[in-house]
Each structure stands twice: as C-alpha cells, then as structure tokens.
Amino acid sequence: MLMCKDLAEIASDYIDGELSASQNLAVRMHLMMCKHCRSFIGNLRASTDLIQAHSSAKVDEELMRKIDQRVAAALKARDKD
Numbered sequence: 061m062l063m064c065k066d067l068a069e070i071a072s073d074y075i076d077g078e079l080s081a082s083q084n085l086a087v088r089m090h091l092m093m094c095k096h097c098r099s100f101i102g103n104l105r106a107s108t109d110l111i112q113a114h115s116s117a118k119v120d121e122e123l124m125r126k127i128d129q130r131v132a133a134a135l136k137a138r139d140k141d
C-alpha cells in the first residue's frame with residue numbers, strides 16, 4: 061500500500077505522467093482514500109501549470125526580442141543601400 065510520504069516522492073512524476081501503470085494505479089487508489097494527498101496533488105499541479113505558463117511566456121518574450129532585433133538589423137541594412 062502506498063503511503064503519503066511515498067506519494068509525495070513520486071507526485072511530480074505522477075503529474076508529468078512518468079510513472080509505470082502499476083505506480084499510477086497505486087497513486088490513484090491512494091488519492092481516492094486520502095484527501096490530504098488529493099489537495100497536495102492539486103496544489104502541485106496548479107503550481108506546475110503556473111511554472112509552465114510562465115516559462116512559455118518567457119520563451120515568447122525572448123522570441124519577440126530576437127524578431128525585433130532582426131527587423132531592426134534588416135532596416136539598418138536597407139538604409140545603407
């Protein structure tokens with residue numbers, strides 16, 4: 061039987077879908093019985109989503125900055141001719 065501390069150790073793998081089928085089942089069985097772990101997983105999932113949203117926003121920002129630089133460089137090169 062999976063204990064709360066065991067679940068805490070594999071929680072991020074569970075959210076990422078990286079557990080084996082039997083581990084996944086054990087986590088689900090535990091979550092059905094344990095509301096503490098349900099809220100723990102819920103919070104962890106929410107913060108994981110937040111981190112992913114932030115990191116993708118960062119990538120977009122970086123991309124936009126590079127595009128701006130290329131546009132500026134292209135305009136500069138054009139003005140030289």
Ligand SMILES: [Zn+2]
Nearest residue numbers: 064094096097
């Ligand atoms: Zn638990």
